Amino acid sequence: xxxxxxxxxxxxxxxxxxxxxxxxxxxxxxxxxxxxxxxxxxxxxxxxxxxxxxxxxxxxxxxxxxxxxxxxxxxxxxxxxxxxxxxxxxxxxxxxxxxxxxxxxxxxxxxxxxxxxxxxxxxxxxxxxxxxxxxxxxxxxxxxxxxxxxxxxxxxxxxxxxxxxxxxxxxxxxxxxxxxxxxxxxxxxxxxxxxxxxxxxxxxxxxxxxxxxxxxxxxxxxxxxxxxxxxxxxxxxxxxxxxxxxxxxxxxxxxxxxxxxxxxxxxxxxxxxxxxxxxxxxxxxxxxxxxxxxxxxxxxxxxxxxxxxxxxxxxxxxxxxxxxxxxxxxxxxxxxxxxxxxxxxxxxxxxxxxxxxxxxxxxxxxxxxxxxxxxxxxxxxxxxxxxxxxxxxxxxxxxxxxxxxxxxxxxxxxxxxxxxxxxxxxxxxxxxxxxxxxxxxxxxxxxxxxxxxxxxxxxxxxxxxxxxxxxxxxxxxxxxxxx
Ligand code: SAH
Ligand code: SF4
Ligand code: F3S
Numbered sequence: 001x002x003x004x005x006x007x008x009x010x011x012x013x014x015x016x017x018x019x020x021x022x023x024x025x026x027x028x029x030x031x032x033x034x035x036x037x038x039x040x041x042x043x044x045x046x047x048x049x050x051x052x053x054x055x056x057x058x059x060x061x062x063x064x065x066x067x068x069x070x071x072x073x074x075x076x077x078x079x080x081x082x083x084x085x086x087x088x089x090x091x092x093x094x095x096x097x098x099x100x101x102x103x104x105x106x107x108x109x110x111x112x113x114x115x116x117x118x119x120x121x122x123x124x125x126x127x128x129x130x131x132x133x134x135x136x137x138x139x140x141x142x143x144x145x146x147x148x149x150x151x152x153x154x155x156x157x158x159x160x161x162x163x164x165x166x167x168x169x170x171x172x173x174x175x176x177x178x179x180x181x182x183x184x185x186x187x188x189x190x191x192x193x194x195x196x197x198x199x200x201x202x203x204x205x206x207x208x209x210x211x212x213x214x215x216x217x218x219x220x221x222x223x224x225x226x227x228x229x230x231x232x233x234x235x236x237x238x239x240x241x242x243x244x245x246x247x248x249x250x251x252x253x254x255x256x257x258x259x260x261x262x263x264x265x266x267x268x269x270x271x272x273x274x275x276x277x278x279x280x281x282x283x284x285x286x287x288x289x290x291x292x293x294x295x296x297x298x299x300x301x302x303x304x305x306x307x308x309x310x311x312x313x314x315x316x317x318x319x320x321x322x323x324x325x326x327x328x329x330x331x332x333x334x335x336x337x338x339x340x341x342x343x344x345x346x347x348x349x350x351x352x353x354x355x356x357x358x359x360x361x362x363x364x365x366x367x368x369x370x371x372x373x374x375x376x377x378x379x380x381x382x383x384x385x386x387x388x389x390x391x392x393x394x395x396x397x398x399x400x401x402x403x404x405x406x407x408x409x410x411x412x413x414x415x416x417x418x419x420x421x422x423x424x425x426x427x428x429x430x431x432x433x434x435x436x437x438x439x440x441x442x443x444x445x446x447x448x449x450x451x452x453x454x455x456x457x458x459x460x461x462x463x464x465x466x467x468x469x470x471x472x473x474x475x476x477x478x479x480x481x482x483x
Contacts, residue, residue: 003214005247006149006176014433017064017152024159025063032292034081038064044087046278047239048120050190052085055119056071057180058151059083066182068304072107076473080411081115081155082107083141086122088205093211101136104323108138115158117141119148124209125385126168143167146211148178149272151434172196187462188235189228193221193262195376197241202319203307203351205382206241213246215240218256218265225270235274236427238262243277244284252277260292267296273464274429276448278304282330283321294337300446301338305331310365313356318387324349337423342372342447350379350399352390359402366409372417372447373408378403390398392467395478412476420471425482426451428467430460440463441481455481 024275025036037216038059042052056066064081071077087093095116104116116139122128124144124261132139140158143150146169157163173196183189194215197207219359225236240246246259256262258279276296280289282305293299309315312323334341347362366374381388428443428451435442438453441460452468460481467479 001374003330004174006174011149011176011178014149014152017156018058021152021156021159022063035065036063037067037070038068038069038081038083039079040083040085041100043093044085044089044121046190046237047085047192047241048085049184050192050239051120051145053181053183053190054179055083055085055148055151055402058149060182061180062152062155070153072103072106073110074257075110078107078111080113083117083119086118086120087121088125088128088382090211091382092375092380094128097122098131098136100131100314101139105136105138115140115462117143117155119143119145119151121145121206121209124169125205125383128169129166132389139164141165145209146171146173147356149179157425159374169211171211173214173392175214175216177216179477186232188231188237190239191224191228191236192216193243193277194240194241194246199242199321200319202317202386203348203379203382203388205385208259208384211243211248213242213245215250215253215298217250218247218253218262222269225266229272230272232462233272236272238275238277240277241263241279242281242284244280244286244289256470258286258288259285263289263292263296263299266299272298274446275299276302276409280305280330282307282327283328285334287333290334290337293341300448300450301341302344302446303334303341304344304346305334307365307369308346308348309354309360310433311353311354312361314354314358315359317353318351324361328365328368336339340447341455342449343369344375344448345369345371346377347406348377348379349403350394352379352387352394353392354379354394359406363406363409366406369431370413370417371410372449373414374406376403376406376410415472415474416440418477419470419473421449421477422472424426425468425481426464426477428453428465428479429457430463430465432461443467450476452476453477453479453481456483 007379029035040052040055070079070082086097118139123142129142141154143154154165157165194213196213198213243259249254304388307327310324426445430441430443434440434452440454442452451467466482468477468482469477471478
């Protein structure tokens with residue numbers, strides 16, 4: 001099915017609701033001298049974070065003043081609108097949301113006019129919407145990721161019709177262009193290139209909540225990146241659940257056939273200094289893409305390549321569509337083409353039926369690949385996924401012990417790799433003073449390693465700085481600027 005774009009009429013309709021809410025907010029300010037505040041709180045991944053920037057963009061256009069935090073018990077600091085942008089990839093992500101929603105019940109008693117909304121991945125699940133309807137009566141507004149561009153319309157119903165709006169998405173998803181974005185950073189920016197996922201890994205809820213794969217048109221992506229460069233953005237991260245299948249759903253994409261073409265286009269047509277992207281599914285990582293990473297200087301020598309397990313048997317049951325050997329071969333090809341590449345991964349421990357022997361295969365793969373970093377997760381049952389109904393769930397204590405062993409191994413490898421960088425000089429995009437120590441600057445290397453450094457005139461934010469690495473830690477490097 002070709003990807004459908006949200007129509008211009010639909011977006012114009014949303015602008016109409018936006019204007020009415022804006023008038024409502026301006027009238028309030030005229031009579032009270034106060035500006036209504038709104039807070040969007042993000043619970044999920046980078047994609048979710050970027051969605052929050054769009055939600056904030058729409059709310060700003062509606063005349064709300066965005067605030068970074070809210071109080072649940074001090075009346076003046078309870079935001080007029082609180083919107084939770086949720087995640088459901090693991091159980092603890094959902095539990096966190098329910099905890100915070102419970103805490104907001106008291107806030108609503110103190111300030112009955114406040115509006116509480118929940119959106120994102122969690123609320124793409126009918127059972128979660130039902131739970132909120134029943135238990136969290138303080139919630140006024142619910143909608144899922146696929147309907148996020150309709151926030152103005154839903155909010156309009158809550159405000160002017162005094163309705164409780166609890167939407168369950170009805171489409172597999174479309175692509176909405178032209179949604180305003182309120183970016184959290186002026187140096188680095190997220191750019192979504194595709195939505196959804198078609199892979200249905202047997203443990204994963206994402207394809208159910210994000211819908212089918214939909215790519216944005218290359219011309220729209222290029223226009224966005226050009227705009228970002230004009231505004232001083234130094235680094236972009238292209239986002240998609242599986243960027244390697246970019247463009248496959250588009251019938252006419254102005255000659256851009258795949259993700260490698262898109263990288264070439266952005267490097268050729270813009271002056272963006274750094275491009276990162278995530279996530280790459282190993283089954284679709286082509287030699288064309290490897291060549292594009294090697295060829296384009298702006299494409300960072302860094303790759304996030306989730307392996308999930310080192311056991312071919314488990315990988316098959318996960319529906320990952322590659323074996324341990326194929327993955328290792330891929331890593332070898334990447335390293336041959338781009339020797340300096342830093343690699344990171346995602347690993348799940350305790351997938352149903354995982355034996356000690358399977359787990360040891362994961363450990364040995366980690367030793368063989370030597371990742372710079374790894375995100376390790378304890379398997380979490382997700383309602384509606386095939387793995388959740390399996391009888392052979394691994395006992396909690398066994399999973400925890402394996403998880404700790406994996407973490408210890410990865411930490412020691414990460415530390416060794418970082419130790420190997422001591423004495424080198426690396427180029428760092430400076431992000432300004434370190435949050436923990438104002439006397440030091442912080443930034444990242446092309447390989448995405450955090451470097452805290454001394455030296456410089458304190459005005460290095462946004463500059464590429466050559467930093468001599470003096471010392472290594474497990475998660476970061478320390479150095480001195482060479483000016
Ligand atoms: N599309 C990306 C990642 C999506 S979710 C990819 O395919 O790599 C991010 C990570 O969460 C996954 O890579 C996986 O390691 C983890 N994850 C997904 N579902 C999970 C589950 N049910 N339990 C534990 N971890 C999970
Ligand atoms: Fe989930 Fe697999 Fe899709 Fe990644 S590729 S989002 S792990 S189903
Ligand atoms: Fe991201 Fe969580 Fe949704 S990981 S895609 S916010 S389920």
